Every structure is written in structure tokens, then in C-alpha cells.
Amino acid sequence: MKTIRVLDMGLVPPLRSQAIYHGVAYAMTPETPDTIILVSPDAPYACIGYHQELEKEVDTAYCAEQGLPIYRREVGGGAVYLDSDQLFTQWVFQRNRLPLDLERRFALYIQPLVETYQELGINATLRPVNDIHVNGRKIGGTGAAQMGSADVVVGSLMFDFNFALMARVLKVPSEKMRDKIIQSLNEYMTTMRRELGEAPDRAQVTRAYMRHCAEALGAPLEIQEPTARELEVTEEIEARFLSDEWRYMKGGLRQSGAVKIHADVYLLEAAHKAPGGLIRATARLREGRIDDLTLSGDFTMLPAFAVGALEQAMRGVSLEPAAVLARVGEFYASMNAQSPGVSAEDWTAAIMALKAQAPQ
């Protein structure tokens, strides 16, 4: 019955809220107990995934203007806005202590989060592999990493979340895309405040979470302090996180340019040059179908409401060339729309260009 150490760090500066779990992981020796860190940032910031390129992902001008720092973590995933309304739950375990199989590892990590939400009366469930859903909406995100001799799993308890600021800090190809992100976050994400009407008491949530961790891990948890060595390594990590070399590190080799909202929902944008002008398609894709579509550009289409009608008509269509072309054809057959230099094939090409951005 090995005791799990809990480091209850409270509110700390944004940099520390990211650096601490890296520091504990890289300072890990064979004697270090498996550790759960509970921490929140005392001010807002933006955080990018390990292999992202800062200037491609984040609106750096806006962040500079607002005094929002931007830090790269050694965990994957996308750029995210974070503030004191999230309680990070960071597991730093000896390698090979957690299940090797990631699906089982996440199931174990997520179990106490789900049970904590459920205890508060929120209908949270695990959405394999690594999401938590409440009636189809996602609450928080999770990620895993290997750092030195530690396995790390991170996630959060979402007291509240500022959807508008999240969309604001992201670098997006157009304001239309930004509007769609806000709208999609509102539609597909949730928080404790939203589910309960108000954010619950932090201390109470922390205790419930620790109790459910003890249950899930079958081991006692004890609140202790980080060692001097761990704090020293954390400070080294902080210095690295502040360096230009780290901040502006080039992205890795990659594919796909979609913005993931949750496991089944992605935002995509693509363009197609038709003889009659450029068509930009911005879409939300849900389980492979067009959930929402915006068409913009310098083409001409009459009557004025026809573009809106075409956007509407495409909802629910599977992102397949034949299905898209058929629906566009039906649209032209049912309505006397004129679009000089833009054919049904051009609309189809613009919409199908989204597919190249879509993840598998």
C-alpha cells in the first residue's frame, strides 16, 4: 500500500503552473513517490502543444497587448487559454506504474475526475480514449507524456472556462473562423459553472477528487511538500520555458490542420479558386458530416440570400464528392440562383478541399 504524494500548490504564477509537473518529473529518482499535483495559475495565459509553432497557433499581438504570456508544454495537443478557473490535476508516476496501454491509462486517470463530477451531480462519463463528456459536451482535456523516468498524465477540473478568450488567443485564418470557434465551444464544451449554475467550492472539490483518487488507485494519498531538488529543477525548466529557443522552436513534421473541438467535432477552413472568384469554405465537421458551413469570398451569387440558402442546404451532407455535388445540384435545381463563373463543380471543389485538412 504505497502512499501517493499530493502536492497541493494552490494558486501559482502561470509559468509555475506548467513548469511544476515537468520539474517533478525530471527530478524523479527511483525513491520518488508517485505524485499527484493540484495547481491553478493565478493569472491567465496561453499554452501551446509540444510540437506547435507559436506564431502559427497563437495571436501573439493580442497576447502581448493583453499581457498574456505564452508557454510551450512538453505535452501534446493544441493551443489553449488557461486561467484560475481550472484546477490542473497532474499525475507524475514512476514509469511502468501506470498501465502501458494508453486507453487503460487514461481510463484510470479519468475515473476520479468523472466520479468527482458525478458526486457534484454532473452527469460526466469517460468518452474513450481520453475525453470526459457531459451529455455530449466535453469538459476539460487530457494528455499524456513521458518525461525522463516519469510517466505524466495531465488534465483539469473545469470550474469555469472563458470561451470567447479561448477563441480570441488562437491565431485563425479569418474572423468567420473565430466566430465559428466561439459558437462551437459554446455548443460542444461545458464547465461546472454551466452545469451547476455556479462554480462549486474549490476545497470541497479537491477533497472529493483526492478521495476518488484513493479509491481508483487503491492507495492512500498524503499531502506533502515538493523537495528542494524538485523546486530547483522546476526553476531550471522555467528558465528553459522562457528562452527564445524553446518558445520559437520549429514545429515537428506533421499532417492535418483542423481545430479539434472534441473527439467527433472539427473546424476546418479551405479555399478554391473558381473562374468567377475565390471561394473560402469554413466548416464544422461532425462525425464526417457537414454540421455547419460558411461560404465567403469575392464571387458573385444572386439573389442575395442564395449563399445562405446553399450553406443551409449543405448541412448534414457527408463530406464525399458525390454526395456534395448531388446536394449542390439539387440546390441549383430548386432555386433560380445565378453565380457567374462559379459552377456546381466549383462549390464542390471548395467544400471537398476541407477534406484534406480533416483528420482521419
Add this chain to the structure above:
Amino acid sequence: MSTANNCNVPEELYYVVQEHVWVRPEDDGTITIGMTDAAQNLAGSIVTATPKGAGKSVKKGKSSGTVESGKWVGPIKSPVDGEIVAANEAVVANPKLLNEDPYGAGWFVKIRPSNWAADKAGMVTGAQAVADYEAFLKAQGIDCAK
């Protein structure tokens, strides 16, 4: 009462030493379980007890509920496969009973074991229990007088 490293270890009970759990077989075929004196000493002043409710099935080695002190949360592991038939509401209302009377009023849950004969084989009792517990506490550096 017999002691090991100044922790009380009543000889008439059964123990799963490594888990700091005691077991008392009852006449009706159920067992009563609780945390040992050594365990309550390690935990310190207990502020919350959350036994699982009657009717819940439990597996040997899995949690039958949790107890919490200011800086500590731990499961009390079931020593048997079976079904919980009663949770001690008195410790829910007054968690300090776990500190004050761990082998009496501070019992945790009653369980109906599905295979007591087999599960009992992994436990120790009597003078053997005191000796084993003492060796374990020494190895772990635990002393209830400290």
C-alpha cells in the same frame, strides 16, 4: 491488550497486515472490518469517513470506502470478496471514533464474504498476528508512541 511497536493488536482478531485492516468473524457468517490502531495513528485526526453503502459488492483488495484526515486520504481495502451488509453510520457522523476506538465503535463496514474459508487463509491471527505486525511495523519504521 497485546501490542506491537506500541500499537494495539488484539489477538482475537484477524489481520491483513500490509493493508492495516482488522477482521472479526461474526456468528451470523458476516465479518466486521476496520482500520487498525497503527493505521489510525498514521492517518492522524480523521475528519471524514466514507464507507460504501449496504448492498455494494466488493472485491478482495479493492476499496470498501475511504477515510480522510487533514493531509491524508486512504482506502480501507476489503480483505474478502463479498457484499457489504452494513456501513457504520456512527463513524460517518463522528469520524473521530476511528481514532478513539478503532477496534470497537470505530468499525468501518460489515461484509458477507462469498468465500470466507479461502480468503481467511491469507490472514493472520493470535500470537502470529502480533509477531507479523511487529515485524512489519519495524520494517516500515512505524511506532504508535512516536
Add this chain to the structure above:
Amino acid sequence: MAIYAGCDIPEELYYHPAHDLWVRLEGDDTATLGMSDIAQTAAGKLLYVRFKGVGKRVRPGQSAATIESAKWVGPFVVPFAAEILAVNTAYEQTITLANTDPYGAGWMVKVRLLDPPAARAELITGAAAVAHFQQRIRDNQIRCYRCEDV
């Protein structure tokens, strides 16, 4: 070729018992390294790979690349002292090479061993390697799978 629980463990390759990677020794002091079938299964479908530069030297246990899948980030560890001679730039076209062909097109780096005897002493091969990873597969209830080509 040994296949266990869907995991391919080529007996002619060398392995490090503590890391899920393979080593093909080529000549006296060069080697090609890649993720094993267990490693690519555990990581899941790759999204990013970032290699260290050709010419860089790594100490035992340091990484020659970082790997990101949809669910996980980790180092590609080189278990012995080495100098990176080449990195697999084919990942630029197809990021899932390690998932589809871990022992072939999905190789990660070619290195020069800085201390060949010490490096070889760290490695296992043949029946011993197969037995070691079979145990690891059993202990962790692993079943390997390969991604379809994308």
C-alpha cells in the same frame, strides 16, 4: 520472425530491455534505430515527429527525436552514446510510417556508435529478446495493431 499477441518481434534485430525500440547493427559502428511494434501500438497514430539535427551527439538515455501521437508525447531514446548520422525525412510526407511499417520504412535514425562494445553490452537479441518482450506483452496485456495506410 516471432509474432506474439499481434506484436512482431524480428529475431535478427537487437533490442534494449528497458526501451521499446529496435536496433539494426550495420558494420562495426553504425546502426539504424526505430520504434518497436509495442512502442508504435502504445503511442497510437503519430501526429508529429521532431528530430534532433544530423551531427548531434546523444548520451545514453538521451532522445534523438520527440514523438507526438493523438494521446501522448515522448522521447525517442537512444540507449547508448551515439552521433546522429541521418534522420528519416520520409516522415515529412507520411507521418504514420512507424505505425504502418515500424521495422522498415518507419525507421527513425541512423547513428554512429561512440562506444560500440558498451552499446552492444546493453542490447539483447534472438530468443532472449523474444522471451523478454513476450513477458512484457503478458504483464501489460498488450495486443499490437498496425494502422491502415492513410
